[in-house]
Amino acid sequence: xxxxxxxxxxxxxxxxxxxxxxxxxxxxxxxxxxxxxxxxxxxxxxxxxxxxxxxxxxxxxxxxxxxxxxxxxxxxxxxxxxxxxxxxxxxxxxxxxxxxxxxxxxxxxxxxxxxxxxxxxxxxxxxxxxxxxxxxxxxxxxxxxxxxxxxxxxxxxxxxxxxxxxxxxxxxxxxxxxxxxxxxxxxxxxxxxxxxxxxxxxxxxxxxxxxxxxxxxxxxxxxxxxxxxxxxxxxxxxxxxxxxxxxxxxxxxxxxxxxxxxxxxxxxxxxxxxxxxxxxxxxxxxxxxxxxxxxxxxxxxxxxxxxxxxxxxxxxx
Amino acid sequence: xxxxxxxxxxxxxxxxxxxxxxxxxxxxxxxxxxxxxxxxxxxxxxxxxxxxxxxxxxxxxxxxxxxxxxxxxxxxxxxxxxxxxxxxxxxxxxxxxxxxxxxxxxxxxxxxxxxxxxxxxxxxxxxxxxxxxxxxxxxxxxxxxxxxxxxxxxxxxxxxxxxxxxxxxxxxxxxxxxxxxxxxxxxxxxxxxxxxxxxxxxxxxxxxxxxxxxxxxxxxxxxxxxxxxxxxxxxxxxxxxxxxxx
Amino acid sequence: xxxxxxxxxxxxxxxxxxxxxxxxxxxxxxxxxxxxxxxxxxxxxxxxxxxxxxxxxxxxxxxxxxxxxxxxxxxxxxxxxxxxxxxxxxxxxxxxxxxxxxxxxxxxxxxxxxxxxxxxxxxxxxxxxxxxxxxxxxxxxxxxxxxxxxxxxxxxxxxxxxxxxxxxxxxxxxxxxxxxxxxxxxxxxxxxxxxxxxxxxxxxxxxxxxxxxxxxxxxxxxxxxxxxxxxxxxxxxxxxxxxxxxxxxxxxxxxxxxxxxxxxxxxxxxxxxxxxxx
Numbered sequence: 001x002x003x004x005x006x007x008x009x010x011x012x013x014x015x016x017x018x019x020x021x022x023x024x025x026x027x028x029x030x031x032x033x034x035x036x037x038x039x040x041x042x043x044x045x046x047x048x049x050x051x052x053x054x055x056x057x058x059x060x061x062x063x064x065x066x067x068x069x070x071x072x073x074x075x076x077x078x079x080x081x082x083x084x085x086x087x088x089x090x091x092x093x094x095x096x097x098x099x100x101x102x103x104x105x106x107x108x109x110x111x112x113x114x115x116x117x118x119x120x121x122x123x124x125x126x127x128x129x130x131x132x133x134x135x136x137x138x139x140x141x142x143x144x145x146x147x148x149x150x151x152x153x154x155x156x157x158x159x160x161x162x163x164x165x166x167x168x169x170x171x172x173x174x175x176x177x178x179x180x181x182x183x184x185x186x187x188x189x190x191x192x193x194x195x196x197x198x199x200x201x202x203x204x205x206x207x208x209x210x211x212x213x214x215x216x217x218x219x220x221x222x223x224x225x226x227x228x229x230x231x232x233x234x235x236x237x238x239x240x241x242x243x244x245x246x247x248x249x250x251x252x253x254x255x256x257x258x259x260x261x262x263x264x265x266x267x268x269x270x271x272x273x274x275x276x277x278x279x280x281x282x283x284x285x286x287x288x289x290x291x292x293x294x295x296x297x298x299x300x301x302x303x304x305x306x307x308x309x310x311x312x313x314x315x316x317x
Numbered sequence: 318x319x320x321x322x323x324x325x326x327x328x329x330x331x332x333x334x335x336x337x338x339x340x341x342x343x344x345x346x347x348x349x350x351x352x353x354x355x356x357x358x359x360x361x362x363x364x365x366x367x368x369x370x371x372x373x374x375x376x377x378x379x380x381x382x383x384x385x386x387x388x389x390x391x392x393x394x395x396x397x398x399x400x401x402x403x404x405x406x407x408x409x410x411x412x413x414x415x416x417x418x419x420x421x422x423x424x425x426x427x428x429x430x431x432x433x434x435x436x437x438x439x440x441x442x443x444x445x446x447x448x449x450x451x452x453x454x455x456x457x458x459x460x461x462x463x464x465x466x467x468x469x470x471x472x473x474x475x476x477x478x479x480x481x482x483x484x485x486x487x488x489x490x491x492x493x494x495x496x497x498x499x500x501x502x503x504x505x506x507x508x509x510x511x512x513x514x515x516x517x518x519x520x521x522x523x524x525x526x527x528x529x530x531x532x533x534x535x536x537x538x539x540x541x542x543x544x545x546x547x548x549x550x551x552x553x554x555x556x557x558x559x560x561x562x563x
Numbered sequence: 564x565x566x567x568x569x570x571x572x573x574x575x576x577x578x579x580x581x582x583x584x585x586x587x588x589x590x591x592x593x594x595x596x597x598x599x600x601x602x603x604x605x606x607x608x609x610x611x612x613x614x615x616x617x618x619x620x621x622x623x624x625x626x627x628x629x630x631x632x633x634x635x636x637x638x639x640x641x642x643x644x645x646x647x648x649x650x651x652x653x654x655x656x657x658x659x660x661x662x663x664x665x666x667x668x669x670x671x672x673x674x675x676x677x678x679x680x681x682x683x684x685x686x687x688x689x690x691x692x693x694x695x696x697x698x699x700x701x702x703x704x705x706x707x708x709x710x711x712x713x714x715x716x717x718x719x720x721x722x723x724x725x726x727x728x729x730x731x732x733x734x735x736x737x738x739x740x741x742x743x744x745x746x747x748x749x750x751x752x753x754x755x756x757x758x759x760x761x762x763x764x765x766x767x768x769x770x771x772x773x774x775x776x777x778x779x780x781x782x783x784x785x786x787x788x789x790x791x792x793x794x795x796x797x798x799x800x801x802x803x804x805x806x807x808x809x810x811x812x813x814x815x816x817x818x819x820x821x822x823x824x825x826x827x828x829x830x831x832x833x834x835x836x837x838x839x840x841x
Contacts (some may be wrong), residue, residue: 021677028678048701114594115601122814127776129783129791130810133798138621213690217780220692228692235696235784243700247693254688371742391744400739404757404835413753414743442835462743 049241057245077230077249084227087143088208088215091150095207098151099158103203106159107166116159124156128214129221136222146218146226153214154207161206165199201269205262212257216250319385319465319498321347321370326379328365328523339365340523343379350496354509357519363502365523367394367468370500385465392466393459397474399451401443401458408439411458429461430454432491449480456484460491469501473508482539485512489536506555510548511537518558526558623804631808640793641812647789648778654706655713656774662714663721663766670726679722686719691777699785709781716777721766728762760832764825775813 017023036051049057060066061077069075106113106120131152135145169192177187219228227250234242323345329338340362347353355363368374370381371394383392401410411426412418430436433453443451452472459467472488473481489512492499503509509516510531518527529551537544606625613624635641670676691712698711732755740750782791790809797806 019674021673021680024674024677025680028681031678043701045701110590110594111597114597115604117601118598119601119605125772125814125817126810127779129776129780130794133783133794134803134806137798137801137803138617209688213692216690216692220696231693231696235700238700240697240700243696247689247697250693251685251689254690255685258684258688368738372744373738373742391742394739394742396735396739398735400735402736402753402757404833405753413740413749414745444835458743468742 047238047240049244053241054244054248057241058248061245061249080225080227080230083225084215084219087146087219087226088150088211090143091147091215092154092208092211094147095151095154095158095211096204099155099203099207100162100200102155103159103162104166107163113163120156120159123152124160126152128153128210128217131214132218132221135218139222141222141224145222146215146228149214149218150211154211157206157210158203161199161203162196165196168199169195197269201266205266208257209254212254318349319383320349321345321466321498321500322380322382323366323370324380326366326369326376326381328362328369328374328377338523340369340376343523343525345517345525347498347500349498351515352492352499352501352513353515353517354513355500355502355517355519356504356506356509358521359504361519361521362523363519364470366519367470367500367502371468383466391462391464392468393462393464395452395455395459395467395469395472397471399443399448399455401451401454403443406440406442407435407446407454410443410454411461414458414462425463426457426461429457432460433457433487447480449476449484452476452484453487456488456491460495465497467497467499469499471503472501474504481508486536488512493535506551507539507548510544510551511539516551518555520558527554529554620801621803623807627804628807628811631804632812635805635808635812644788644790644793644809645816647786648775648782648791651709651782651789652713652771652774652778655710655778656717656770658710659714659717659774660721660766660770663718663770664725664763666718667722667725668729670722671729676726683719683722686715686717687723691716691773691780695777695780695784699781704785704787708785709778712777712781713774717770717773720770720773724762724766724769725759728759732758757832764829764832768825772817775817 033051040048040050057066064076064078102116102120106116128149131149132145135148139145139148173191173195174187177191215226216228216231219226220232223229227246231243231246231250234246323343326340326343326345327338328340329336331337343362343366355366357363365374369376370383371392385392401407402413405413407430408423408426411430412422415422415426427436427439430439433456435450435453435457438446438450443454446454452475455472459469473484476484485508501509501512514531516529516531517525518529520526531547531551533543533547539545610624610626613619613622613627616622619627666675666679670679694715695709695712698708702708702711736754737750740754745753779789779791779794782789783795784791786792790813794806794809797803797809
């Protein structure tokens with residue numbers, strides 16, 4: 001096993017920049033556009049748009065210069081968006097309220113937990129599509145169906161997270177406080193609330209996220225206004241640039257939510273935690289998350305939730 | 318018979334201000350049926366030396382030659398934590414490091430497991446064994462490939478005192494029976510004195526400071542006076558070399 | 564030097580232990596009572612509402628829904644539709660899974676991680692609907708449409724889980740195998756793959772669940788076969804009992820899949836974890 005000393009390689013500045021992952025990240029969108037153009041020239045489709053056409057469309061929507069009116073009720077991007085946000089927020093607030101109450105009840109009482117458990121799991125796995133179609137049949141067009149969809153989609157996530165929060169109360173800290181005879185009010189404020197916060201925050205984040213996804217589907221099927229309906233409008237009109245344009249609006253909205261609202265909030269809420277939280281998933285390295293939003297940190301979430309995607313099955317443990 | 322030659326072995330990390338020297342121009346010769354302990358404070362490079370000798374790390378410069386009679390054999394290695402594959406049985410863990418899975422290999426593994434009193438646990442998973450038992454599996458594994466040289470990196474430091482004592486004795490018996498060359502890293506001077514014919518002393522910064530012969534007869538009982546005296550002498554040596562805060 | 568220990572004799576259970584066992588039994592009984600109570604109350608209320616408050620064509624009760632199943636089964640419609648939908652899921656998700664695994668492994672190279680980082684974020688964050696509609700508006704009925712949708716909704720999930728698994732690979736075990744001169748191939752087989760197995764299972768579970776939702780969504784819009792198609796037709800004809808039968812049938816299917824297939828393999832793979840006694 002003979003070895004020779006090896007002098008350290010000195011990478012040139014240019015080489016370091018080119019091979020840096022940050023550069024890779026910047027290069028990516030350009031590659032996407034290039035591939036887009038390649039598809040455009042090779043595909044045999046009359047409606048496939050160029051990136052420029054899509055951008056043009058989006059600009060027109062944003063600056064209200066398109067000359068196309070959706071309807072007399074809500075005729076442009078902003079009005080549609082406003083209606084959607086209204087519905088989302090209403091549904092979200094109800095989902096948070098109902099979900100928290102039920103989650104607390106299920107966390108505190110084994111009887112309540114046994115009573116509702118299977119049903120919460122079933123709701124968790126139910127696709128928003130089913131609600132969208134069924135509720136629009138019952139309630140027709142209007143606000144009810146979309147708002148109810150948001151509630152039905154979001155509540156189970158809230159319930160599960162809050163229940164988990166209750167289950168994870170640090171009993172050892174409470175015992176410690178009791179041994180020092182700390183009054184109950186103080187214990188609530190300094191021990192229980194902070195320990196519930198991460199779970200409550202998770203509930204909040206996912207209720208909004210899932211709620212938004214459900215709302216959009218509900219509006220596609222059961223509404224004549226709203227962002228979901230807007231994308232439907234362009235789909236029915238066979239205008240791919242419209243569909244893609246609105247798809248991008250959706251993506252921008254979702255990403256803004258995550259990066260501008262939830263990530264900074266997560267950092268503040270989890271400030272005291274030394275370990276990297278998978279809630280910071282949009283930033284940093286990839287964290288292991290199920291798309292409906294669950295951590296794979298075993299000590300936090302019980303395995304019912306991991307399998308939540310599989311249609312209501314529970315792993316009674 | 319095995320021979321280990323280390324010439325001007327040097328290992329460092331980082332550049333400029335952050336430069337850390339793990340091993341500084343180490344020269345060492347080990348030959349034959351000896352038990353050599355490598356002792357020193359934490360950060361003195363003892364584990365790095367073992368990692369380089371076993372091929373896990375590469376040196377910055379220098380030459381290492383290991384010659385064994387059985388040219389095919391890799392040196393055996395026993396780690397601080399047993400490092401067993403948790404999803405494989407005890408037997409499979411030993412088979413994992415054999416050259417093949419023939420009946421011959423299986424028999425050989427069975428033999429070594431019996432030597433460490435685990436012949437009846439071959440189908441258990443590591444999760445079902447205690448810390449001491451897991452470490453025994455690790456020792457059996459290292460011996461089972463029948464190398465001429467064995468490296469051990471503080472194998473008993475994670476165990477409770479009683480289990481460690483038992484395992485020390487078993488290891489010693491195995492060494493006497495199989496006549497191997499053992500390089501044994503430890504921070505416990507008493508352990509080194511109990512087990513070795515030779516103690517190599519490292520100081521912080523990877524410098525080899527001293528090389529001591531321990532000529533007491535085997536087996537050595539730690540409670541024995543002579544052993545205690547030898548231990549005291551070695552410790553005094555450490556103080557001389559400024560390795561212990563006096 | 565060996566020591567032998569006498570096996571301990573089975574001591575009779577103390578009163579304390581007896582009490583604990585009794586309490587546990589009582590707890591289990593109570594849980595079952597409330598669980599069944601939940602079914603009775605919820606299903607009962609639902610049935611009552613459907614019959615007395617709503618038009619039971621629009622809001623069918625559990626009894627009506629269950630009654631639809633035999634017809635769907637006997638007429639063969641179940642098989643046709645499931646065949647269509649499952650084929651699509653199979654094709655789309657297999658592609659996505661393969662790509663996801665490769666990408667997950669490749670993200671060890673930091674440049675690649677940087678390159679795909681935003682695509683993963685976007686895929687995780689956007690509603691499946693946007694991919695479904697985009698694919699459909701461009702390609703319509705053609706396979707490219709639903710493949711596009713399934714691929715873009717699910718690949719990121721697989722990537723993320725695999726990447727996480729790879730990052731968690733136990734370096735100490737890999738070093739050990741290198742110290743013993745174990746070949747790379749053997750290392751992959753005996754260390755990497757068993758270690759990654761749970762991550763792969765998770766990716767499969769979540770990915771499949773998402774894939775199914777997106778596939779059905781595409782079928783609702785533009786298809787002439789499959790579960791989504793059946794659901795659309797049922798809702799258009801106001802046959803909501805059929806609609807719910809189709810929706811709930813997939814729950815049953817997924818349950819069977821989970822219990823029979825996945826759990827069987829999980830038990831095989833993870834026997835070593837279950838055997839831990841202390």
